């Protein structure tokens with residue numbers, strides 16, 4: 632073997648070694664890249680998931696109280712509500728106008744201009760009772776469904792009440808917990824009704840028939856855009872619990888409130904109390 636030939640095996644060994652080295656270097660680099668890609672993918676799927684939740688109107692804030700295992704009651708702890716859509720809750724005449732015991736109409740004597748008679752086909756109501764057209768139309772649809780279920784008409788004891796009327800009932804007999812001052816009542820929106828009887832929560836729900844109707848309303852009314860305004864009590868909604876009082880709020884929002892199990896007052900005040 633001459634001098635030149637003696638180097639050949641050495642060169643071959645070096646070549647083999649160097650190709651092994653480059654193979655492993657490239658492999659580890661591409662693995663890092665894979666990890667990066669999969670990290671990005673999982674991040675974007677989280678973003679997509681959040682967007683999806685937002686679009687469907689679900690809560691973004693994780694609700695830890697729904698997790699399995701022992702539940703710890705945290706008393707009056709409150710958490711913020713993430714509202715997913717913006718509705719005009721401020722303008723007199725908006726379908727979404729929020730009025731409560733501390734939130735009157737901008738013009739106290741506001742009256743709706745599109746009031747409609749209540750159709751007596753599936754509804755029992757005193758003559759002259761009115762709602763705004765959109766509320767009335769949806770109430771008729773609800774009452775039809777109610778009639779199909781119970782074979783009886785949907786009974787309404789109150790609907791639109793104007794400023795003067797509200798002032799009269801307030802002056803005569805109604806307490807602050809139960810009735811709003813004139814200019815502060817949801818009935819003045821022309822979108823609220825009282826069904827069957829307006830008394831106290833206990834009296835209303837101790838009536839087996841009313842209770843049955845209320846249970847039906849709880850799971851069906853939102854499909855027609857109706858929402859039970861006062862279901863969490865004085866400290867949250869500004870009034871005592873009123874299972875008979877329902878307010879038209881458009882189907883999407885009524886559904887959102889139903890799914891979140893919150894009241895319109897909580898939605899507008901951006902807070903919810905664990906109860």
Ligand SMILES: [Zn+2]
Nearest residue numbers: 823824825876
């Ligand atoms: Zn009412």
